[in-house]
Amino acid sequence: MAELNLSAVDKTYPGNVNVLRNINLDIDTGELIVFVGPSGCGKSTLLRMIAGLERITGGTLKINGQVVNDVPPAQRGIAMVFQSYALYPHMTVRDNMSFALKIAKKARAEIDAAVSNAAKILQLEPFLDRLPKALSGGQRQRVAIGRAIVRDPQVYLFDEPLSNLDAALRVATRIEIAQLKEAMPDRTMIYVTHDQVEAMTLASRIVVLANRGIAQVGSPMALYETPRNEFVAQFIGSPAMNILKGKITGVGERTEVSLHHGGKAVSSVPTRDTDMGLEVNVGVRPEDLQPCDEDYLYTAKVDYTEALGEVTILYFSPQGDDPPVIAKLPGVHASLRRQQVSMSAAMDKVHLFHQGTSLLYRD
Amino acid sequence: MHPALQGLITIILGVGGCLGYFYLANQILDKVIFPPRLDDAGRNINRANMVRPWLFLFPAIFALGLYLAYPVFETLRLSLTDRLQDGAFVGLANYQQMFGEDKFWEAMRNNMLWLIVVPAVSTAFGLLVAQLTDRIAWGNIAKSLIFMPMAISFVGASVIFKLIYDARPVGREQIGVLNAVWLQFEGGVGSFLFLRLLPAIILLGFALVVAYTVWLVLRPILTGRRRSGWWLSALQTALSALGIYLAILAVINTVQVFRIEHVYGQPQTWLTLPFWNNFFLMVVLIWIQTGFAMVILSAALRGIPEETVEAAILDGANPFQVFFRIKVPQIMGTIVVVWTTITLTVLKVFDIVFAMTNGQWQTQVLANYMFDKLFRANDWGTGSAAAIIIMLLVTPILVWNIVNARREMR
Numbered sequence: 069m070a071e072l073n074l075s076a077v078d079k080t081y082p083g084n085v086n087v088l089r090n091i092n093l094d095i096d097t098g099e100l101i102v103f104v105g106p107s108g109c110g111k112s113t114l115l116r117m118i119a120g121l122e123r124i125t126g127g128t129l130k131i132n133g134q135v136v137n138d139v140p141p142a143q144r145g146i147a148m149v150f151q152s153y154a155l156y157p158h159m160t161v162r163d164n165m166s167f168a169l170k171i172a173k174k175a176r177a178e179i180d181a182a183v184s185n186a187a188k189i190l191q192l193e194p195f196l197d198r199l200p201k202a203l204s205g206g207q208r209q210r211v212a213i214g215r216a217i218v219r220d221p222q223v224y225l226f227d228e229p230l231s232n233l234d235a236a237l238r239v240a241t242r243i244e245i246a247q248l249k250e251a252m253p254d255r256t257m258i259y260v261t262h263d264q265v266e267a268m269t270l271a272s273r274i275v276v277l278a279n280r281g282i283a284q285v286g287s288p289m290a291l292y293e294t295p296r297n298e299f300v301a302q303f304i305g306s307p308a309m310n311i312l313k314g315k316i317t318g319v320g321e322r323t324e325v326s327l328h329h330g331g332k333a334v335s336s337v338p339t340r341d342t343d344m345g346l347e348v349n350v351g352v353r354p355e356d357l358q359p360c361d362e363d364y365l366y367t368a369k370v371d372y373t374e375a376l377g378e379v380t381i382l383y384f385s386p387q388g389d390d391p392p393v394i395a396k397l398p399g400v401h402a403s404l405r406r407q408q409v410s411m412s413a414a415m416d417k418v419h420l421f422h423q424g425t426s427l428l429y430r431d
Numbered sequence: 432m433h434p435a436l437q438g439l440i441t442i443i444l445g446v447g448g449c450l451g452y453f454y455l456a457n458q459i460l461d462k463v464i465f466p467p468r469l470d471d472a473g474r475n476i477n478r479a480n481m482v483r484p485w486l487f488l489f490p491a492i493f494a495l496g497l498y499l500a501y502p503v504f505e506t507l508r509l510s511l512t513d514r515l516q517d518g519a520f521v522g523l524a525n526y527q528q529m530f531g532e533d534k535f536w537e538a539m540r541n542n543m544l545w546l547i548v549v550p551a552v553s554t555a556f557g558l559l560v561a562q563l564t565d566r567i568a569w570g571n572i573a574k575s576l577i578f579m580p581m582a583i584s585f586v587g588a589s590v591i592f593k594l595i596y597d598a599r600p601v602g603r604e605q606i607g608v609l610n611a612v613w614l615q616f617e618g619g620v621g622s623f624l625f626l627r628l629l630p631a632i633i634l635l636g637f638a639l640v641v642a643y644t645v646w647l648v649l650r651p652i653l654t655g656r657r658r659s660g661w662w663l664s665a666l667q668t669a670l671s672a673l674g675i676y677l678a679i680l681a682v683i684n685t686v687q688v689f690r691i692e693h694v695y696g697q698p699q700t701w702l703t704l705p706f707w708n709n710f711f712l713m714v715v716l717i718w719i720q721t722g723f724a725m726v727i728l729s730a731a732l733r734g735i736p737e738e739t740v741e742a743a744i745l746d747g748a749n750p751f752q753v754f755f756r757i758k759v760p761q762i763m764g765t766i767v768v769v770w771t772t773i774t775l776t777v778l779k780v781f782d783i784v785f786a787m788t789n790g791q792w793q794t795q796v797l798a799n800y801m802f803d804k805l806f807r808a809n810d811w812g813t814g815s816a817a818a819i820i821i822m823l824l825v826t827p828i829l830v831w832n833i834v835n836a837r838r839e840m841r
Binding site: 119120121141142143146147148150151152153154155156157158159167168171172215219 | 736738739741742743744745746747748752756757760761763
């Protein structure tokens, strides 16, 4: 049972360096919230503020309705898993996991039970008497998670826990964390990552942080399907969403946009008569583009292709200063390289953004 | 010729000689001995590269051999001969004579006292300063001030402290700081606080710390949960016995502190107070070595991953627990290296004793005893025997020090 409420939380470092401004967020019991954002957006800082490792310089943080701004970290009912594992190198796995309980002066039987339980969950039983240096990266990460489990906290905090693991291990550990969460439905988890695959697969809700604030909060699919602005649209999804400039030439139930590059986009977003001639940015995800013969949305020569087996990624020649348009087609299409290819998209996959504010167009 | 000119010529000749040696030796190796020509080109290059390190090491090895290795054997030889009998072989007679002298055993006892006190206090102070100055804005200034004595020679430091301990007859103005402070005490409340209560608290605290450490060391052995080999257990037991002895001594002295009669209003000649004058000498070395310990330990503390400290804070550890259970164990290797390095300096301590008391009033140490025998009594045999004893004491610690330092570097 743990709800977190952040209201108007600010972080300013000495010298008036403001890294987070006016963060408002309510987290319910049992959620797995993922903070994502580009490097330096303050996602780790926000997590460390919740942990109590950084001072909150403005606003309030409540855990279970109680303001904990000045409560020491150990009394907040949280446990944290660090990116670098942060295992105590001079202690065995068993001592690492039982340290917090020893500090709390728990009975030995209780400590032993908690440690062996965590070791069983994480399959660490054969390694309990080893030092961290005798473990592999994945095992170390599991010990770090075990150290959190042993304390049975209300809130688990993960600070990029998988970024030091190799690709195969990352997937395996990601699934382990997801299963761990399922086994503990009444525990709240907050997970920081820059990897959007982790965000999409793990999160019950994603918090996209950018520009010192929250860009959008929502379920992974909500963020994917209705991003609130161009930043979120381009940040979620890989490769990033294509943005093309254009002008509204037809309004009503469906909207027609003449693109400056010559193509024509039709969107299922309804528009009003007053929007006629409005300059908009059209957003289409690479995976939503399909080759077509006529009525194309975009046409250009394919500069480069990357065949990944199940999909082929097409990079079109850049036009002007805009970044190149990217399309993702199922199957192998290496032969399209250096060909003129026309693309279109289903109209419910065409997003419209206001130019200037870059907010998603809504009726 | 002007001495400065001579010095300059020496420098030019020395540096030029070195450069010339390295250049010419290299040329001869590459052009004459193993020229990379014809069929043998590749093999000759490899051979030349095998020889080259020795070529570069030769001057250093030669100098070390001449000035370090050879003297060891020569000293060993001298310690077995008698000068008065024209260098005749006398076996262990010199050692026998030395072991029969009270002054030797006094030096031995004092050296052991130095060995226990100076490395422990220097390392503890160094660690304390390193930790306390770690996070504060003026920490670097404090560190520079504490490091400064390292730049002073032992003799210079001795002169400074001789002034601190200086005593003038009653009625004359005291120039020694310690006597100036001492004369402020006249038996009142302040005297009780500073001369009885404070030392008693320090002694009791020491006894408690030692007893607790002994308990920590012995607990795994007593409860049968030891994981180490028997010889390590034996060493731990021996050290624990020493610790218990020290703790009991401290408790006895706590009682003494309250019973002793102080002579108020009398300037003290500190350096002539038997037993205690040893500590007044040790203060000089502690004052110097604390800076050394601080610099090394401060760097080691900085090297501790910050996350482990943060994890400990999240685990609920208070600052003392973070320091003693997270930080200190992680830099234990460095602490041992610092400790043993200071131990080596202490075993060889000479200048301080020579400059301050010259071994009088029961402050003799081995190195000064050796100097006495060699250059005052002109007794080469006994002097060399003393030198060999010092070397025997230093060698195991030196080996341990190097092993630890190498492990740290890995």
